[in-house]
Amino acid sequence: MIKFLNPSYVFKISGKLLNIFKTILIPLVIIGLVFSLFLSPEDYIQGDSVRIMYIHVPAAWISLFSFAAISFFCILNFLFKLKNVTLIYKSLAPIGLTFNIVAVVTGSLWGQPTWGTWWAWDARLTSMLVLMFFYIAFIFSYKFVSNPDRSIKACTLISVLGLINIVIIKYSVEWWSTLHQPASISLTKETTVHFSMLIPLGLMVFALFMYVAVIFLMKYRIETIRIKKKGIKNYEL
Amino acid sequence: MNFEIFVMNGFGIYVWSSFAFTFLVCLFLFLRTKKTLKKLEKEFVKEAHNLSEDRLKEVKKQKIAKEILISHSRS
Numbered sequence: 001m002i003k004f005l006n007p008s009y010v011f012k013i014s015g016k017l018l019n020i021f022k023t024i025l026i027p028l029v030i031i032g033l034v035f036s037l038f039l040s041p042e043d044y045i046q047g048d049s050v051r052i053m054y055i056h057v058p059a060a061w062i063s064l065f066s067f068a069a070i071s072f073f074c075i076l077n078f079l080f081k082l083k084n085v086t087l088i089y090k091s092l093a094p095i096g097l098t099f100n101i102v103a104v105v106t107g108s109l110w111g112q113p114t115w116g117t118w119w120a121w122d123a124r125l126t127s128m129l130v131l132m133f134f135y136i137a138f139i140f141s142y143k144f145v146s147n148p149d150r151s152i153k154a155c156t157l158i159s160v161l162g163l164i165n166i167v168i169i170k171y172s173v174e175w176w177s178t179l180h181q182p183a184s185i186s187l188t189k190e191t192t193v194h195f196s197m198l199i200p201l202g203l204m205v206f207a208l209f210m211y212v213a214v215i216f217l218m219k220y221r222i223e224t225i226r227i228k229k230k231g232i233k234n235y236e237l
Numbered sequence: 238m239n240f241e242i243f244v245m246n247g248f249g250i251y252v253w254s255s256f257a258f259t260f261l262v263c264l265f266l267f268l269r270t271k272k273t274l275k276k277l278e279k280e281f282v283k284e285a286h287n288l289s290e291d292r293l294k295e296v297k298k299q300k301i302a303k304e305i306l307i308s309h310s311r312s
Contacts, residue, residue: 007301008299008300008301008304009277011304012300012304015304015308033256035258036256037242037252038242042245042246047245047246047248048245048246048248048249048252048264049245049248049251051245051248051252052251052255053251055255055256055259056255059259094266095266098262098263098266101262102258102259105258106255106258106259109251109258110251110253110255111254112251113247113248113251126267146269148290172302198256211267215266215267215270218270218271218274219270221274222270222273222274222277224301225274225277225278225281225305226277226280228299228301228302228305229277229280229281229284231299231302
């Protein structure tokens with residue numbers, strides 16, 4: 001565990017992993033797209049619009065997992081002041097925000113043919129929009145708060161409040177009457193999605209998580225080089 | 238050519254728009270991140286080579302700095 005928190009070890013491994021993930025990514029995306037757009041069957045109620053699920057669901061999962069991870073690392077950093085952890089959440093936040101936007105936009109594009117509206121102020125949709133504002137506030141708090149201690153405190157506060165919103169997003173379809181359908185895939189209950197649709201969904205989840213890994217590693221290297229550049233400036237003085 | 242693949246019983250506009258939007262956003266994020274990474278690597282190498290020989294040796298002793306210099310020379 002200690003080894004994985006060592007910046008030089010992580011930086012070295014990140015370069016190797018980046019090359020492996022980049023090689024796997026493109027074939028994986030192509031296979032996922034072929035299954036999602038052409039080989040999977042249409043839904044008996046929603047018709048072909050169900051294909052939007054293959055990007056909407058992974059995008060929503062990524063934005064939720066990213067924020068949960070950010071909260072975990074923020075709390076870890078707040079308690080133990082680990083420099084490497086700062087790099088991790090700074091690298092994760094823009095990715096989470098991007099997929100949050102993708103989830104909201106694709107959800108809207110799914111909503112029009114399914115519900116007859118682009119947007120409704122229902123609990124699930126609104127809480128996903130709120131998550132977007134949490135992401136923006138989080139990014140602002142590490143970009144524009146110059147005092148490191150204050151920045152860590154602000155980041156931790158926002159991430160903890162955002163974590164409460166994650167719980168609201170998860171249970172919004174159970175607590176309130178919403179336009180959004182309840183979860184079809186669950187770890188504890190039997191999944192209601194047919195196997196023929198689970199294959200493309202699984203492939204797209206895997207492909208998009210691989211993409212996230214590539215961007216995360218690149219961003220991690222960017223943040224590390226930024227710190228090292230400051231170090232070089234000190235050498236110049 | 239089978240246009241039904243694109244029309245998708247009238248849902249094509251929504252389905253293709255969703256996939257196109259996601260693809261463009263992902264491509265933009267990838268290219269922007271890659272450009273920033275290359276730019277920073279280049280700047281780091283340039284600044285490192287501006288140092289005196291002794292200081293450059295000291296920098297090269299650091300594992301991360303060494304790794305950046307190697308990965309930049311490879312690319």
